Amino acid sequence: MKKVLFLTGEFTEDYETMVPFQMLEMVGYEVHTVCPDKKKGQSIKTAIHDFEGDQTYSEKPGHNFVLNYNFNDVKVEDYDGLVIAGGRAPEYLRLNDKVLEFVKHFFAEDKPVAAICHGIQILTAAKVVEGRKLTAYPAVQPEVELAGGEFQNIPANEAYVDGNLVTSPAWPGHPSFIREFLKLMGASIKI
Template sequence: MKRILFLTGDYTEDYETMVPFQMLEMVGYEVHTVCPDKKAGDTIKTAIHDFEGDQTYTEKPGHNFALNYSFDNIRLNDYHGLVIAGGRAPEYLRLNSKVIEVVRHFFKEDKPVAAICHGIQILTAANVVKGRKLTAYPAVGPEVILAGGEYQGVPVDSAYVDGNLVTSPAWPAHPVFIREFLKIMGATITL
């Protein structure tokens, strides 16, 4: 069974953690949800970001999401892919040197990586987007450009694929975001 490392944290976007986690488990992957300084059984608080016609998204309290694996127990060679959730968590997760090390490992080994919304902030901090084409929540676009990436402005319900990297602006893109990640993971779904 292929194993996926899923990086999330307090005040992650609710849908961008819960929905991809459930979708990936549904198709048969073993998904380890982790957050620095937390262990299996600990919870993180999520936030619901919505698009209600304002100049930016709104934020409401989400759920408590139980992590199922301890960050300190990660053995990078055990994982076939990495998923990074968005929300506010990436702005502080990117300050953790171990998180940066984890991300760099997946890029160095050319393993599949999926990042959504503000999750791309972790990629820019890890210095892995130079020369890559990717998307993000539009407010993160300038960071992509400053990090040497080629920001792709796509609709909020779309994803962008560049080799082993799948990125998306936000949770409305889950169907295409996860479908494209499954493709680069080598999954085949037949009906």
Template sequence: MKKVLFLTGDFTEDYETMVPFQMLEMVGYEVHTVCPDKKKGDSIKTAIHDFEGDQTYTEKPGHNFVLNYSFDSVEVTDYDGLVIAGGRAPEYLRLNKKVIEIVQHFFEADKPVAAICHGIQILTAADVVKGKKLTAYPAVGPEVTLAGGHFQDIPADGVFVDGNLVTSPAWPAHPSFIREFLKIMGATISI
């Protein structure tokens, strides 16, 4: 069974944690959800971001999400892929040295990585986007460019793949985001 490491944290976007986690477990992956300074059984608070015609997204309280693995127990070599949720969590998760080292390991080992929305802030902080084409929530686009990446301005329900990196602007892209991640993980789904 393939194992996926899933980085998330307090005030992550609700859908961007709940939905990919459930979808990846549904297809049979062992998914370890982790957050720095938290252990298995601890909860994180999520936030629901919606697009309601304002100049930016709105934010509402989400659910409590129970982590199923302890951050301090992560051994990066045990994992076949990495998923990074968006929301507000990445703005502080990227300050954690071990988070940065984890992300760098996946890129150095050329393992599949999927990041959505503001999750790309962790990639830019880890200095792994130079020369890569990727997307993110539009407000993160300048960070991608400053980090040497080539920002792709695509619709919120779009996905962009560059080698083993899958990125999307926001949760409306979940069907294509997860489908493309499954492809680079080597999954085949027959219907």
């Protein structure tokens, strides 16, 4: 069974944590959800980001999401892929050296990585986007470009793939985002 490391944190976007987690478990992967300074069984608060015609998204309280693995027990070499949720969590997760080490490992080993929305902030902090084409929530475009990445301005319901990396602007892109990540993981779904 393939294993996926799933980085999330307080005030992560609700859909960007719950939906990919459930979809990846549905296809049979063992998915370890982790957050620095949190243990298995503890929960994080999520936030729902909605697009209601304002200049940016609105934010509402989401659900509590229970983590299923201890952050301190992660051995990155044991995982086949990495998923990074968006929302506000990446703002502080990118300040954690261990999180950045995890991300660098997946890029150094050319393992599949999926990051959505503001999750790309962790990639820019880890300095792994130079020379890469990727997308993110539009407000993250300056960070992508300052980190040497080539920002792809695509609709929110799409995903962009560059080598081992799949990115999407926001949760409306889940169908494309997860489909492309599954391809990178070597999955084949027949209907």
